Amino acid sequence: xxxxxxxxxxxxxxxxxxxxxxxxxxxxxxxxxxxxxxxxxxxxxxxxxxxxxxxxxxxxxxxxxxxxxxxxxxxxxxxxxxxxxxxxxxxxxxxxxxxxxxxxxxxxxxxxxxxxxxxxx
Numbered sequence: 001x002x003x004x005x006x007x008x009x010x011x012x013x014x015x016x017x018x019x020x021x022x023x024x025x026x027x028x029x030x031x032x033x034x035x036x037x038x039x040x041x042x043x044x045x046x047x048x049x050x051x052x053x054x055x056x057x058x059x060x061x062x063x064x065x066x067x068x069x070x071x072x073x074x075x076x077x078x079x080x081x082x083x084x085x086x087x088x089x090x091x092x093x094x095x096x097x098x099x100x101x102x103x104x105x106x107x108x109x110x111x112x113x114x115x116x117x118x119x120x121x
Contacts, residue, residue, distance in 0.1 A: 004026055005026055005027060005028060006026075006027045007024050007025060007026055007027060008024075008025065008026075008027045008030050009022050009023070009024055009043050010022065010023050010024075010025055010030050010035050010037060011037040012084065012085065012088065012092075012093075012096045013088060013092045013095065013096055015087055016087075019045075020043075021085050021087060021088065022043055022085065023082065023083050023084060023085060024083060025082050025083055026080075029080045029082055032068065032080065032102070032103055033066070033097075033100035033101075033102060033103055033104075033105070034100060034101040034102035034103075035096075035099060035100055035101075036099055036101070061083065061084065061085050061086045062083070062084050062085075062086070062088075062111055063081050063082060063083050063084060063111060064081070064082055064084055064093060064108045064109060064110055064111070065079040065080070065081050065082075065108065065109040066079060066080050066081075066082060066097065066105045066108045066109075067079055067105055067106070067107060067108075067109075068080055068103065069103060069105075079109065090110075090116055093108060093116075094108075094116065094118050094119070097118050098118060105118060106118055
């Protein structure tokens with residue numbers, strides 16, 4: 001498997017109990033969109049027995065594709081694939097992507113191929 005580069009933990013929202021939800025994404029993707037709340041450290045929580053457990057975010061949960069605004073050599077749209085944790089709805093994903101302070105995306109594509117616009121009014 002190819003090495004894709006370093007990863008960072010990004011807070012993408014909150015769950016129903018108010019705890020932060022994290023995504024463990026590539027650093028170059030987080031830097032490209034300049035998401036707030038980027039952390040280089042591993043976030044930990046305590047389990048039921050009180051032992052700290054690393055929260056790796058969205059590994060194995062699902063992903064979205066976000067257009068970069070760049071085009072490939074053949075003119076096709078380029079996308080960055082980002083992991084999204086379980087519990088992230090379409091509305092929550094849109095709210096998270098609105099927080100990008102650079103290269104703001106105007107839409108995203110879900111795993112099943114449906115494109116959703118992001119209202120950045």
